[in-house]
Amino acid sequence: MQRDIAGIATALPGDAGELARLEAACFAHPRSEAALLGEIGQPERYLLVAAKQAGELLGYAGLEYVLDEGYLTDVAVFPAVRRQGVGRSLLLELDQRGRALGLSFLTLEVRAGNAAAIALYRSLGYEEAGRRRGFYTDPREDALLMTKYL
Numbered sequence: 001m002q003r004d005i006a007g008i009a010t011a012l013p014g015d016a017g018e019l020a021r022l023e024a025a026c027f028a029h030p031r032s033e034a035a036l037l038g039e040i041g042q043p044e045r046y047l048l049v050a051a052k053q054a055g056e057l058l059g060y061a062g063l064e065y066v067l068d069e070g071y072l073t074d075v076a077v078f079p080a081v082r083r084q085g086v087g088r089s090l091l092l093e094l095d096q097r098g099r100a101l102g103l104s105f106l107t108l109e110v111r112a113g114n115a116a117a118i119a120l121y122r123s124l125g126y127e128e129a130g131r132r133r134g135f136y137t138d139p140r141e142d143a144l145l146m147t148k149y150l
Helices: 011-025 033-039 087-098 115-123
Strands: 006-012 047-053 056-064 067-076 106-112 127-136 141-149
Touching: 006 087, 006 141, 011 033, 011 047, 011 056, 011 067, 033 047, 047 087, 047 115, 067 087, 087 115, 106 115, 106 127, 115 141
Parallel strands: 067 106
Antiparallel strands: 006 047, 047 056, 056 067, 106 141, 127 141
């Protein structure tokens, strides 16, 4: 089922509070509103938000880039709207922006046990490129490095 996404846009300072709420719903060590506010609008960085027509935040994704290398920093979708195309839409938008920037690849880290996210990344052309043992805490888990060559 595809979620009714009104659009994907670059995060604005006024989004920081809702992004912090999303982080708290998704991550064991969420970033604060102040930390997220500090990321919004930084050069060589995108924070994109997906929202419904009414402006309700559904999810967000981040990308940092250096020279021709792209690093996905976060992909987060509220639990109530997962598996409805929100994450896929955000990743496809980052892919387009990466290509427009002339990036050679996009890479990310994902918990080795996050089968749903790994399946999504694979469906979009990401391949396992390595493993970081014990990378995550709460709970301790390996990270898979996944890369997509553009």
